[in-house]
Amino acid sequence: MLKLALGPVLTYWPRAATFDFYQEVAEGPADIVYLGETVCSRRHEMKLSDWLDVADLLADAGKQAVLSTQALIESNSELGTLRKIAANGRYLVEANDFGAVHSMAPGTPFVAGPHLNLYNGPSLAVLAELGASRWVLPLEMGREQLAHVMRDGPVQMETEIFAHGRMPLAFSARCFTARNRNLPKDDCQFSCLDHPDGLLLRTREQKPFLVLNGTQTQSASVNCLIGELEDLxxxxxxxxxxxxxxxxxxxxxxxxxxxxxxxxDASDARAQLAPLLPGEACNGYWYGQSGMQQVAA
Structure with a gap:
């Protein structure tokens, strides 16, 4: 049976709301839960010690807790946090850049995150030699390309796919949410707290286009592969x-x-998910088409 993982929270939530959220997650069906700040180090509501407390809570509930690293490292303080995560000694780490990969002690198992951009079997083999026990597909990888990777890659590594949610498409040194308020990044006034699901960007025709999430750009549409579980x-x-x-x-x-x-069944599941989505559903990447497309299974 497919395992169910909850990815890291990509947007910025208050500390109390975050703890309440993970208390609910501890009582839910997720097998694996990824924790930590992957977008912006200025988000200080949760410290590393807080994330470790949440990891303890989830581990006690029978979940596999995984500490995720930031995808774009820009300062010595961020590098220091990365090294502390890599050396935590208890919980599996999701490496979201190669600095995190090389910060792991030799032979230490880790998860190769979606931002490592692994597109072929030989690349996976290299990561396996370094200790990767699971990898996450790049967001735009479809089933045909996955078939090639699986044919050429290491057989002992688990494969994870971003199955549901607004897709993290790009990172920048600039903070777009602060820029929207004419604020500099270093004095952003933590504007992201005002947008718990990100700030929707529309075209001139008022059609949803992208979502601004601080230094991260997300899709406005929600990747939803509920109809493709058997295929996956x-x-x-x-x-x-x-x-x-x-x-x-x-x-x-x-x-x-x-x-x-x-x-x-897929039809009923899709109908139940529809009112819960913060945007229109899409699944185009899985079928080798543009990501915002919704393709019939």
Whole structure:
């Protein structure tokens, strides 16, 4: 059966709300939970010690807690935090840049995150030699390219896919949320707290286009592979990643859990998910098309 993973919270939430969220997650069906700040180090509501407390809570509830590293490292302080995560000694680490990979002690298992941009079997083999026990597909990788990677890559490594949520498309040294308020990045006044699901950017025709999330740009559409679970399993996917959203995450996890167990067919699951989505559903990348497209299974 496919495993269910909850990805790291990509947006910025208050500390109390974050703890309440993970208390609910501890009681839910997720098998794996990724924790930590992956977008911006100025987000100080949660310290590393807080994330470790949450990891303890989840481990006590029978979950696999994984500490995720920041995807774009720009300062010595961020590098210091990365090294502390890599040397935590208890929890598995998701490496989101190669600095994190090389910070791991030789032979220490880790997860190769989606931002390492692994597109072929030989690249996976190199990561396996360095200790990677699981990898996450790049967001735009479809089933045909995955088939080539699986044919040429190491057989002992688990495969995880970003199955549900607004897709993290790009990172920048600039903070777009602060820029929207004419604020410099170093004095952003923590503007992201005002947008728990990110700041929607529309075209001149008022169509949803992208979502601004501080230094990260996300898709406005929600990647939703609830109708492709059987196909994913056939292609060798082991883990489904659900990205947290400001409300409804517990219900989303429950629907995917029922679907993976065969208790809910794709049509009913899709209908139940529809009112929970913060944007229109899409699945184009899986079918080798533009990501914002919704393709019939």
């Amino acid at each position: 399993a056939r292609c060798g996917v082991d883990v489904l990643r659900i990205s947290p959203q400001a409300s409804g995450t517990a219900q989303v996890l429950a629907i995917y859990d029922q679907a993976r167990r065969g208790l809910l």
